[in-house]
Each structure stands twice: as C-alpha cells, then as structure tokens.
Amino acid sequence: MAPKIRxxxxxxxxxxxVNGEFKTVSLSDYKGKYVVLFFYPMDFTFVCPTEIxxxxxKAAEFRKLxxxxxxxxxxxxxxxxxxxxxxRKRGGLGELDIPLIADFNKEISTAYDVLIDVGEETxxxxxxxxxxxxxxxLRQSTINDCxxxxxxxxxxxxVEAFQFTDEHGEVCPAGWKKGKKTIKxxxxxxxxxxxxxxxxxxxxxxxxxxxTTATVKNYHxxxxxxxxxxxx
Numbered sequence: 001m002a003p004k005i006r007x008x009x010x011x012x013x014x015x016x017x018v019n020g021e022f023k024t025v026s027l028s029d030y031k032g033k034y035v036v037l038f039f040y041p042m043d044f045t046f047v048c049p050t051e052i053x054x055x056x057x058k059a060a061e062f063r064k065l066x067x068x069x070x071x072x073x074x075x076x077x078x079x080x081x082x083x084x085x086x087x088r089k090r091g092g093l094g095e096l097d098i099p100l101i102a103d104f105n106k107e108i109s110t111a112y113d114v115l116i117d118v119g120e121e122t123x124x125x126x127x128x129x130x131x132x133x134x135x136x137x138l139r140q141s142t143i144n145d146c147x148x149x150x151x152x153x154x155x156x157x158x159v160e161a162f163q164f165t166d167e168h169g170e171v172c173p174a175g176w177k178k179g180k181k182t183i184k185x186x187x188x189x190x191x192x193x194x195x196x197x198x199x200x201x202x203x204x205x206x207x208x209x210x211x212t213t214a215t216v217k218n219y220h221x222x223x224x225x226x227x228x229x230x231x232x
Contacts, residue, residue: 002141003112003130003141005138006137006138007137008137008138009027009035009037009130009136009137010108011028011136012027012107014101014107015077015101015102016077016099016100017081017096017102018099020081020085020095022077022081027136028136032134033066033068033134034067034162034163035131036062036068036069036070036129036131036132036155037070037129038051038069038072038129039072039073039109039114039125039128040052040071040072041125041126041127041146042075043075043082044091047146047147047148049091050149051127052071052093052096052100053088053093054152056069056093056097057097058152058153059097059098060097062159065156065159065160065163067159069098070098070099071098071100071101072100072108073100075102076104077102077104080100080102103125114126124146126143127148127149128141128142128143128144129150131155131162140158157176160177164178169185170184170185171185
C-alpha cells in the first residue's frame with residue numbers, strides 16, 4: 001500500500017554512501033528536520049546522474065531550510081561507491097553532497113510503493129519523490145515514469161511553501177515563491193488574492209455580451225451586479 005499524505009512516512013534503516021564512506025542511515029536520524037527522499041531507477045544510467053548531481057548542487061540551499069536530501073535506489077552500496085568514484089566526464093557522479101541509500105533488499109522501495117513491476121526494468125524503481133516534515137509526516141509525493149527527470153528547483157519551492165504554511169498558517173496559491181503573497185484560509189480574506197474577486201468579472205461579461213443580443217446583454221449586466229454583491 002502506498003504511503004498516505006499526513007500519515008507517518010515509512011521508517012527505514014539502511015546502508016548508504018555518505019561523503020564517500022559506508023554508513024548506516026535511518027529516517028529517524030533526521031527527526032525535527034524536513035527530508036526529501038527521492039528514488040531513482042539504477043546506477044550507471046542516463047537521466048539519473050543529472051538528477052542526483054542537481055540535488056547535490058542544491059543541497060546547501062535545502063540545508064538552509066533545515067531539510068536534508070536523500071537519494072535511494074535498489075543498487076548495492078558498492079555500486080553506489082563505484083559510481084561516485086567515477087569521474088563525471090566518464091558517466092560517473094563524482095563527489096556528492098548528499099547520501100545515496102542502498103535499498104538492495106528492496107524493503108524501502110516496497111514500503112514507498114515505487115518498485116517497477118512491468119517491463120524490462122522490473123525490479124528497479126520509478127522516480128518517486130517524497131517530502132517528509134520534521135514530525136515524520138508525509139507532506140508530498142510524486143512518481144515519474146523513468147524517462148523523465150525532475151525539477152529540483154520545484155522541490156525546493158515546495159519545501160519552502162510547506163514550511164511557510166507550518167509557521168504562519170496561511171496557504172500558498174499556485175506557483176507561490178518565497179516572498180510572494182499568500183492567502184488567509186477564510187472566505188473573506190481569500191478574496192484579497194483576487195483584488196476583491198471582481199476585477200475579472202467585467203472582462204468575462206464583456207466576452208459573453210459581444211456574442212449576444214441587446215436583450216441578453218441587459219440580462220448579463222444585471223447578473224454582473226448580483227455577482228458583485230455576493231462577492232463583496
């Protein structure tokens with residue numbers, strides 16, 4: 001069963017490569033911090049290194065938010081280390097600023113329901129990504145099919161947005177970025193996000209009237225007036 005939003009994220013303990021060394025990591029190690037846990041299909045592939053390197057290069061920005069990034073695949077810790085020790089110009093990862101977890105027994109991938117069960121990649125993982133808050137609750141999950149990589153800046157934006165709502169209790173509209181306007185989650189206050197909720201109405205009414213008779217036009221003028229009163 002796939003993990004559910006607002007429920008506890010599945011706990012795990014596994015071997016990993018951290019700063020070029022073998023270590024054991026657990027989700028509980030990061031209690032009190034946000035965690036971005038991302039799965040990728042396999043080591044020594046094509047899209048995967050672009051994602052892993054992109055996350056590694058943004059790791060410091062995530063840490064400024066009190067968030068750690070963890071990569072995970074079903075490869076062994078030895079495969080991870082060999083890939084890290086391979087220069088990037090030869091298809092390797094080079095030095096990384098994030099841990100790579102070795103889910104060799106596939107327990108973590110099964111718990112997060114990202115294992116591929118069809119096609120030639122059966123047994124590897126889809127590009128699953130999970131944002132876990134400081135209380136260990138799952139706040140966001142996405143799963144991509146293998147051919148398409150993810151946008152690290154969007155993941156960073158989501159972490160910022162969830163943390164803002166945690167702290168301030170307001171909600172973030174579509175495309176929200178840090179420093180932009182948010183919405184108070186009440187009927188009256190939410191109208192402020194749309195400048196009172198009425199600016200778009202004349203444009204909508206005008207489009208409708210342009211294709212109707214004068215009689216229908218008068219009806220729409222009356223309708224506009226009623227809608228304005230409701231939104232005020």
